[in-house]
Amino acid sequence: MISKANADIIGMSDALGDSSKLVGGSMRDLQYALAVDASKSFSRAAERCGVAQATLSGQIRRLEERLGIELFERDGRSIRTTPIGARILAEARQAVAAISRIDELARFAADPFVGEIRLGIIPTLAPYLLPRLLARVREALPKAPLTIVEDMTERITASLRDGKLDALVLASEPEGQGFTSELLFEEPFWLAVSLGAAKRYRAPVQLGSIEPETLILLADGHCLRDQALALCGEPHLASRVGSDLRASSLETVLNLVAAEYGVTIVPALAVARFRSEHRDVALLPLESGASREIRLISRPFAPRRRALDALGALVKRCGREGLAMVGKVGLEPT
Secondary structure: OOOOOHHOOHHHHHHHOOOOOOOOOOHHHHHHHHEEEEEEOOHHHHHHHHHHHHHHHHHHHHHHHOOOOEEEOOOOOOOOOOOHHHHHHHHHHHHHHHHHHHHHHHHHHHOOOOEEEEEEEEOOOOOHHHHHHHHHHHHHHHOOOOEEEEHHHHHHHHHHHHHOOEEEEEEEOOOOOEEEEEEEEEEEEEEEOOOOOOOOOOOOOHHOOOOHHHEOOOOOHHHHHHHHHHHOOOOHOOOOOOOOOEOOOHHHHHHHOOOOOOOEEEEHHHHHHHHHHHEEEEEEEEOOOEEEEEEEEOOOOOOHHHHHHHHHHHHHHHHHHHHHHOOOOOOOOO
16 A cells, blocks of 8 residues: 555655656556556446546546546547557556555564565465464464465466565466565375276376376466476367366366366365365375475565565475375475
């Protein structure tokens, strides 16, 4: 959030000079425009910003008048960002993030262990890691409660870049983002098959014995889908996978496996829970080396580095404890 003291920083003539076309404007106007750019909808942007649509539309129109350009094309049915609008909003995005970081630096300078930590985490990890992690955080960081955002990698990475999240727990390393990345543990993969099909496999299951046509995968956008395809061959195998059976949750995928529609690959931390909830599914470990890296991702100059380091240590501990419960401990980062 932008503090009230900083909200009108762009409108300060002593900061930008009287010749600036943004004099009289505010950081909030830029936030409104960024919300429209992200949602491609004035109504959704207004809801996201917590203001009336008329207020948001009017402020953006006045911003465009001050700049002398149109940020958006409006045809009554859809919203498109103009080419010059895209360039201006790219700069605005950095400005908003910079102001947010100034607020953070001031707020946490005295004690980085006081105040909420906003953590993004992927859906294929959150249900199996968070119950253990939240209890540990309450005990070890009593004045730094976690605010959890569970979403796909692309969206929470954008939120981290824009300063809306403090850190991420991911199963992949964002490329070209300039983030700090810490390897916490390696999580092995297991194969889930119906009880009737289990006799076809011998544990540990060799990747070469899995037929791509039998794989049931999560929908596009989930990193687990890409990792499963990479394990079983090259990404071009996607065209041979059962594309008419794509689900948005592992729970749905397991139910399809139980119904003998195919097999799937599941992360090890999910195995303990699935063993008790899906008695009609056999869970078999894959060959050594079939795993994913669980990482803590953060901005390199995060003002609460010590608190994030403490959080990373807790995630590592909880992950290893969870892996030990399924009888296959992940590898220690070197």
